[in-house]
Every structure is written in structure tokens, then in C-alpha cells.
Amino acid sequence: MPHHTPLIATIVAGLVLAFIFGAIANRLRVSPLVGYLLAGVAVGPFTPGFVADQNLAQELAEIGVILLMFGVGLHFSLKDLLSVKAIAVPGAVAQITIATLLGMGLGWAFGWTAGEGLVFGLALSVASTVVLLRALQERRLVDTDKGRIAVGWLIVEDLAMVLVLVLLPAVAGALGGDGATPSTEAILMALAITLGKVAAFLVVMLVVGRRVIPWVLHYVAHTGSRELFRLAVLAVALGVALGSTQLFGVSFALGAFFAGMVLAESELSHRAAEETLPLRDAFAVLFFVSVGMLFDPRILLTDPLPVLATVAIIVVGKSVAAYGIVRAFGHPNATALTISASLAQIGEFSFILATLGVSLGLLPERGRDLILAGAIVTILLNPMFFVAIARFKPWLDGTRKDVARTDMAIEETLTRTALQNHIVLIGYGRVGSLVGDALQASGKPFLVIEERQPLVELLRAKSIETISGNAAVREIIDAANLAGASWLVIAIPNGFEAGHIVAGARAANPDLLILARAHSDAEVDYLKKHGANLIILGEREIARGLIEAIEAGQTAAS
Numbered sequence: 001m002p003h004h005t006p007l008i009a010t011i012v013a014g015l016v017l018a019f020i021f022g023a024i025a026n027r028l029r030v031s032p033l034v035g036y037l038l039a040g041v042a043v044g045p046f047t048p049g050f051v052a053d054q055n056l057a058q059e060l061a062e063i064g065v066i067l068l069m070f071g072v073g074l075h076f077s078l079k080d081l082l083s084v085k086a087i088a089v090p091g092a093v094a095q096i097t098i099a100t101l102l103g104m105g106l107g108w109a110f111g112w113t114a115g116e117g118l119v120f121g122l123a124l125s126v127a128s129t130v131v132l133l134r135a136l137q138e139r140r141l142v143d144t145d146k147g148r149i150a151v152g153w154l155i156v157e158d159l160a161m162v163l164v165l166v167l168l169p170a171v172a173g174a175l176g177g178d179g180a181t182p183s184t185e186a187i188l189m190a191l192a193i194t195l196g197k198v199a200a201f202l203v204v205m206l207v208v209g210r211r212v213i214p215w216v217l218h219y220v221a222h223t224g225s226r227e228l229f230r231l232a233v234l235a236v237a238l239g240v241a242l243g244s245t246q247l248f249g250v251s252f253a254l255g256a257f258f259a260g261m262v263l264a265e266s267e268l269s270h271r272a273a274e275e276t277l278p279l280r281d282a283f284a285v286l287f288f289v290s291v292g293m294l295f296d297p298r299i300l301l302t303d304p305l306p307v308l309a310t311v312a313i314i315v316v317g318k319s320v321a322a323y324g325i326v327r328a329f330g331h332p333n334a335t336a337l338t339i340s341a342s343l344a345q346i347g348e349f350s351f352i353l354a355t356l357g358v359s360l361g362l363l364p365e366r367g368r369d370l371i372l373a374g375a376i377v378t379i380l381l382n383p384m385f386f387v388a389i390a391r392f393k394p395w396l397d398g399t400r401k402d403v404a405r406t407d408m409a410i411e412e413t414l415t416r417t418a419l420q421n422h423i424v425l426i427g428y429g430r431v432g433s434l435v436g437d438a439l440q441a442s443g444k445p446f447l448v449i450e451e452r453q454p455l456v457e458l459l460r461a462k463s464i465e466t467i468s469g470n471a472a473v474r475e476i477i478d479a480a481n482l483a484g485a486s487w488l489v490i491a492i493p494n495g496f497e498a499g500h501i502v503a504g505a506r507a508a509n510p511d512l513l514i515l516a517r518a519h520s521d522a523e524v525d526y527l528k529k530h531g532a533n534l535i536i537l538g539e540r541e542i543a544r545g546l547i548e549a550i551e552a553g554q555t556a557a558s
Ligand code: AMP
Pocket: 426, 427, 428, 429, 430, 431, 432, 449, 450, 451, 452, 455, 469, 470, 471, 472, 491, 492, 493, 497
């Protein structure tokens, strides 16, 4: 292995092993995250063979955090953030308090000091951004109410941790760690400076960033260079994240989130989001590899009970607290369960806090090892909670309908349509909205399946029957009564996803007339093979329109 190129070796070994282990996990029908974590263990220092550079891996993982949070910011407007503050602020604060107290209790049982217990408890109280976002994205929950509450909650936790990371060195002496006992004045001063910096950061982003960033991207978009636009998006995401960390002391994640958020109001945001997708996914994978690398599997044998107790605090203690808080605010069962499941894990912040705690003499090494073990076990368990929610939802809701095994959390209680011989339209974007409006004007019976919440609200405001969710999920297709429908119009841009839907629809109803949209000849063939009757190739229709316009112009001119 070339030791003179540690960066390349770390990236390549991380990605190649993550791919191999992820593919195996997928084959065994477990979450690929398990594979990525195990790939990390394999290239980590505690297993024989090649050892990747741990520090480099962690820095690479930070890029994943930045791009993920930037992507989330792109889906989030300031209005969204403010709309969830009523629950996210008290919820996160109460949950952090409860988890910290539980952690202190466990620390006390180990015979640690109160200061050590405090750091241990705080590290258990904060969820991982990457794990939470991956979970929400995989289940397309980011744009839903639950998703917004979970992300708002995460932002509050993030802010709280920024404060903790700054204050901890200042108060280490007072808590019994290394360093002199500071005066109350010095502590208050440190607190005021941190809060001042965070406030200054928010003002700069919301006043200056909100104007400058969209302007820069608009300018670059108009140059017509795709490469420059990609570069601009990356430069904004990474530049703002690093700049805000250096200048204002906020976390990378928070800086990137706000960079995305100030863009969310401009129509360029979708393009910007797409440009970061491939890089984002690759670096998010490296995040899991880097977590795996920190893990020493021997702790599971030497310290099983303390590991179990730590996991119990993260999984049971935090979830029960979050569930109770969300329910107390009057939100439905499904929302409370999704939020509890999203937060029942720990990750990057906990490692940072643990490392800082050990260096300040405020956490025994054993505490850090337990935190790492707790993180890896809860990240592994996390996808299972979502599967369990989807499985047990009907039972929890008091209905006895059997559901098929699915790891998609279904958005709302699905009511099956009463329509017969109707038209089902999937997607209400640029294409689907035109089709839908024409169908409404003609008075034909139809319903729409759409997954973007703002569009679902718009459709319902127009009194159009709508099923909210991803049409690739069987329950959603069942609720649309495809078996009794006469037409299916698939107006989504992804031909391969549409192919999956076509196959399911054809199986449910051999006589259904299926129309689909495609953007390449390969997609046309693919859709035809799966049973679509008529496929409209977008680009050909645009060309036809252009040709007609030219011919009409020639006729008019002659
Ligand atoms: P456009 O490309 O502007 O016509 O938008 C396509 C629309 O289809 C968007 O509003 C998407 O939210 C929606 N969409 C894409 N995939 C799915 C899916 N699998 N299920 C439901 N809606 C979808």
C-alpha cells in the first residue's frame, strides 16, 4: 500500500471497501450503512491489515456533513424553520436535559465525578446529523412536517452543542477537570462572546448572504457553463461552512445549512441541490467509514453491560423523552414515532465532545470508548426502528390491516379512493400540473399522486383528490385503486423509477392504458418493456414545437 499517498489511500480504500461491504449488506437485505461501518472497522487500527489514516478519514467525513446540511438547507426556508421553533426548541432542550441526566446517572454508577458524568451525558444527548438526514432522505421525509420538525430539532441541538464545545474548556477547572477554576465573570464572558458570534453569523447570513449568494449563482448560471455552476455551488457550500467556522465559531454543519437556506428561496435551488448529489453521497459514505474506524470491537467482550446501558440510554431514554414531548405538543402518533426514531442514535458531535472531554481531563478513556460503542451500535440499529414503525403503524393506529413489509414510513393514514374507471396522474410538477389542470377543466374523474408536500397542499386547495407519497410504494398504488382505473399517466422525470411503477401497475391491471414520460431513447425502450402503452419523449416534443413554430413563421412570412 503506498504510504506516501495517505489521502488517496484513505479515500480509495474507504470507498472501495464501503462499496463491497455495502453491496453485500444490500444482498443480505440489511441497510448498506451496516456495510459502510464494517468497511470502516476493516480499515481501522483495531483489525489486521491495511490501516487508513484516521484523521484524514474524519476530515473527509466532515465534507459529507457539510454537503448533507447544505442539501437540507436547500429544502428549508426561513419560514419553515420558524414554523417548527415552537416544538423544536423546547423539545430539543428537554431531550438534551433528560439524556444528560440519564448519562450522569450511569456515570455515577461507574463512580465517575459529576463533571465526567455531565460530559458523558451531553455526548449521549445529541444525535448525528448524517444518520438523521440519511434516514429521512431514504424515506423521502425531509419535506414533510415530521421531517421539518426533526431537522429543526437537530438545528437546536447543533446550536446547543456549539455552546457546549465553547464553554467546556472555560469551565473545565470548575467541573474538576484540568485547568484553573474560572470566575463566574469569565464564564459569563465566554458565553456572551459565543452567543454574540452566533448572532453575528445569523445576521450576516440572513442579511448579506441572502442577497450575495443567490446573486452569484444567478450570475454564474447565466454564463451557461455547467462546470462553473457546479463549482460555484461547491464553493458556496464549502466556503461558507469553513468561513463561518473560522470567523464565527459555529459548526460546519450549521454554516452549510444556512448557506443552503439562503438559496432555498431562489428557483435555482433545485439545480444547485442536484449538482451536489454525487459528491454528497460519496462523502456521506466516508462518514460512516470513519466512524467504523474509531471502533474497537473488543469493548463488546470486555465491557458488555456498560455498553448495553449506554445503548439503552440512547435508544430507550432519548426516544421515550422525545416521544412524550412531541405527543405533549399535540402531534400525531406517527410524527412522534418518526422523530423518536430519527433521534435515537449518536454520532459526530458525540465524538468531538468525547475527544474534547478526554483532553480536558473531564472524561475517562473508558467513557469515550463507551460513547463510540454506543454510536456504532445505535447507528446499526437505527434503520430497524423505521422498519418497525412502518410495520406496527396500523397496529398502533388501532387498525388491523396487514401491511406488506416495507421500510418506507408511509406518510399519513391512507384512505383508498372511491373512484372507478378513473385516471391516475403521478407527479404534479412542470408536466403533471398542466395535465392535471386540463383533466380538471374537462371534468373527468381523476386523482393525483405527488410526493412533494407543498404541491400536495396546492392540489388539495384546488379540491383535486390527492394521495401524498411516493408512487413507487405499493400501498400508495393500492390506495389509488389502479385495478379499477382506466388510465395511468406517469408524469415524473425519472424514467427508471417510472419503469418500476409501470411494472407494478401492469401487474395490478392488465387492461390499464399507461402513458409515461421519458427523456431518452433508452428510457422509452425500458418503459415499453415494462408494459407502458404510450411513451412521450420530452425532447422530441420540444423539437416538434420548435419545428412547428418555424414552419408557422415561414407560412406567415410567405
Ligand atoms: P417535473 O419534473 O417538474 O414535471 O416534476 C415531477 C414531479 O413529480 C415533482 O413534483 C415530483 O415531486 C413528483 N414525483 C417524482 N417522483 C415521484 C414519485 N415516485 N411519486 C410521486 N411523485 C413523484
